[in-house]
Amino acid sequence: MTLDRRRAVADAADGALAIVAVAGALVRYAVDTAARNSHVLPRLASLGPVPVARRVLGGTVARALAHPATAAVRALAAVADELVPEVTRAVLARLDVPGLVREFVDVDRLAAMLDVEAVVARVDLDAVIARVDLDAVIDKVDIARVIDRVDLDAVVARVDLDGAVDRVDLDRAVDRVDVDRVIARTDLAGLARYVVQEIDLPGLLRASTGTVTNEMVRSVRDQGVDADRAVERIVDRLLRRQGRRTGTIEGGTDHDQR
């Protein structure tokens, strides 16, 4: 609807209202004058049909005047009852009501004036929730997508795992472990084979028997060396010598033996 058409409709409405207002005023003036002349109706404040009718009944003139006036008002009211909704509907049909509201009404101010708390307090949320089919809602939620959007690493990073572990009584936990069952599930034979293979048992046996037989020989050799040194020291002392050079090229530097 263009601005010109809207203005024309507004002008027409204003004109119609003006005509109705003038007509109403004329009728009211006529009735008022008739009542004042009869001194029966000193105050005719209301246009309501019942008080007017009651008060007009006071005088014949007034009654004679009032009767047709009342009839006219009634007829007018009936017509208005018929017309006003039609006219209003026609007018509203031609109006951009949301646009007008947006233009003339400050919705924010209205909203600020609303006591939302009171509104909420009047709402029976339990009843509302009882009417909601939560299962259906949950069925519609794609949990996998929700979980995908959660950064679990960040969540875990905020957890104090060390503190949690410190609070755990591991000894008690171990006490509750059935070690026999654990052992039953391990390949003990394979493990033992691996261990034997690793420690080279035959080699160890050979080495130990060799060690036993070599033990005597080694002790004889060591005692022989000691005896050599003792004899050399005695001879050197008798000969008043400082020491011997027993080192060879193979045996390192040729320093004195004392």
Added chain:
Amino acid sequence: MTSAEERHPPADYPWHETVLPMSVVGGARATIQGRRAGLVTRSLANVADVVVVVLLLVGGYTAVAATRFLLRPAAFTFPAPAAATLLIIGLCLQAVYFAVTWGVVGGTYGDRLLGLRVTDDGGARLGWGRCAVRALLCTVFPIGLLWVLVSRENRSVQDVVLRTSVVYD
């Protein structure tokens, strides 16, 4: 290093560390290796060698007796050589035994038992010629070993003559 490792240093788990079998050559032995041996060790080696030579002699005597028995069982008597003959045979046997063992493995059985080795001044095994001469000298003049006591370099007379050494192996 993780916190677990800090809490449990490797010392708590000795089995985690590789423990090799103990070396047969002791530490004390390693320090004297290559040095010239003294009189006691070399004398003990000679005693062992004499035992070996005697055993060889007995073996030879048994072999000769067995051979004689097999050849003439009826007229068999145990051979009764003169003492001088036995001595000469024994000395010859010893000389050959010395020369062969020094030349082949660098030491007689007695030397190996006492952990000794006969070398030249360079630490190498002796040549056959020097082995033969040294064996002869040692057999004929065994008393030359006593020079080890006097020598500042633990050399016997044979060692001094032939520039050889007997070292701990």
